[in-house]
Amino acid sequence: MRPSTPLRKRLLHSIAMLGALLLAGPATAAITYKLDRPQALAGEAINIIGLLFNDGDTAxxxxxxxxxxxxxxxxxxxxIRSLARLTTSGAQVNVPVNNxxxxxxxxxxxxxxxxLQAVNVEGEPTLLALDTSPLENSPVSGTVAAGPVIDAGAGRGLSDPALPDSIVAATGASVTEGPPVNTPERLVAPPTAFENFRSAISPYEPIYFDVGNKGGRNARYQVSFKYRLFSPNDPANPEFIDNFYFGYTQTSLWDLSSDSNPFVDTSFKPSLFWRKDALWQAPQKDWFVGLASGVEHESNxxxxxxxxxxxFAYVQPEFNYRFDGGSTLTFAPRIKAYFEKNENPDYADYAGYVDWKLRWAQDNGLVLSGLYRHGKSGRNTSQLEAAWPLRRTFLNMNGYFHVQYFQGYGQTLLNYNRKSDGQIRIGIALVP
Incomplete structure (x- = not known):
């Protein structure tokens, strides 16, 4: 890869404007629990449903x-104390604002x-009720529990055996005594070094692999991620510095029809930026406005x-509207200022100075997005994408069925000044 041109110090001042935006309200994020049914007999299985809602100002x-x-x-x-074991796949999640x-x-x-039993998750203030017999309801209390954690359902006779201390300790609980019911559990960073690293990585631009057949079979794919540079002391209320990220995106066009299947071109795009998903939110939480700003290098x-x-340096305001039906509409124009483009000084004539981006995403459903660039003398570029979760198909797979349409300039950085006719590609997206 060609070495990145050093970024001039003066350009970092484009991020300083963000300091005035520290007046945003504190972020909140919490998990609530409920039982999947109100009655069950001893020995029967029940489910504890946890709903993690991000009501804050950042993912x-x-x-x-x-x-x-x-x-x-x-x-x-x-x-009596017992264990409930996670049945949901994918224990780590990234939760966008208002999702x-x-x-x-x-x-x-x-x-x-x-x-009648009062049931609570140790360390959580939520108190649940389960009727284990036809007896009428009775008052219950909530005090510190004392006693071993038992293996419910594995008992012989009238009682369940206690679990080994090593198994109980692995959950982070005391072997003999639980915390007070009214001690809320914070959303904290994962305990291990690998999980700390993993929790700092999150989606950035879309990740996909699509194949088309216009002008010969070809593929276009993209990988992308962002890495949080500082771990918040309080993840539910990150400070200004906690919103700095390193981003990396790589986009390639691959010729699958020629001998040896050569790559036509690959763009490498490292970036440094500040981002907050909700600088401002309406009282009803339906409207919220975010901002991203930073510098990016691109070379082939x-x-x-x-x-x-x-x-280029850029500022990207993000206007979001959350629909009652469980979807979000986002309008995010990226305003760019180029510098040090000696190898292709007329790049802005083809790509313009604004990336007009529009996205509509259902929760666990259809995702539609569009990109439009307006260059000089009618040099326009359009990219339309649609994605549908494969878990909601007969395949029951992770990822999304992905369709992309591209027409215009800049499909590759090498041929930024050559117009590409409209082409549809179909494939799979990991992040739509």
């Missing part, structure tokens, strides 16, 4: 615990419980006459 990353310790408390104050994610943990009603890693490179 959050959260790792669901593999098991929860449950407290079962009857009207006499007798306490939610659902988890489920499976638990077995212990053989020692009778009547080739030499001499085929070498292409440019740098």
């Amino acid at each position: 959050i990353s959260w790792t669901a615990p593999k098991s929860l310790v449950l407290q079962w408390r009857n009207q006499d104050g007798k306490v 939610f994610v659902k988890f489920a943990w499976r638990a077995v009603v212990p053989t020692g419980v009778k009547g 890693g080739k030499k001499e006459d085929e070498s292409r490179s440019l740098n």
Whole structure:
């Protein structure tokens, strides 16, 4: 890859304007729990449903615990503790602003419980009720639980055996005593070094692999990620510096019809930027406005006459509207200022100075997006994309069915000044 041109210090001042935007309200993110049914007998399985909702001003990353310790408390104050195990695949999630994610943990009603039970997840203030018999409701209390964690459903006779201390300790719970019910659990960073690294990585631009057949079989694919440079001390309320990211995107056009299947061109795009998903939110949480601003380098890693490179600073306001039906409409124009583009000084004549971007995304559903660039003398570029989750098809796969239409200039950095006729490509997207 051709070395990136050093970014001049004066351009970093384009980010300083963001300091005036620190008046945004604090972020909030919380998980709530409920039972999937109100009645179950001892020995039957129930599900604890957790709903993680991001009501804050920036996307959050959260790792669901593999098991929860449950407290079962009857009207006499007798306490039994058991484990509920995660059944939802993909324990780590990234939750955008004003979106939610659902988890489920499976638990077995212990053989020692009778009547109406107050059930809570240790460390959470939520108190749930489960009727384990036809008896009428009785008052329950919530105090610190004392006693071993038992293996519900595995008992022989009248009681369930206690789990080994090593298994209980692996959940992060005390072997013999749980925390007070009214002690809320914070959304904290994952405990291991690898999980800390993983939690700092999140989606950036779309990730896809599409194939078309116009002018010979070819593929266009893109990989992209962003890495949070600083870990917030309080993930639910990140500070200004916590919103700085390193981003990387790589886009390639691949000739699949010629001998040896050569790559036509590849663009390497590292970037440094500041981003906050919601600088301002309406009281009803339907409207929210975010901002991204930074610097980006793009080059194709080739030499001499085929070498292409440019740098630009940008500001990208993001206007979002959240529909009641569970979808979000985003309008995000990216305003660019180029510098050091000696190898292709007329690049802006073809790509313009604004990327007009529009996106509509259903929760776990259809995603539609569009990009428009307006260059000089009618040199216009359009890109339209649609994605549908494969989990909602007979394939039941991860990822999305992806369709992309491209027409105009800049399909590759090498041929930024050559117009590409309209072409449709079909493939799979990991991030639409």
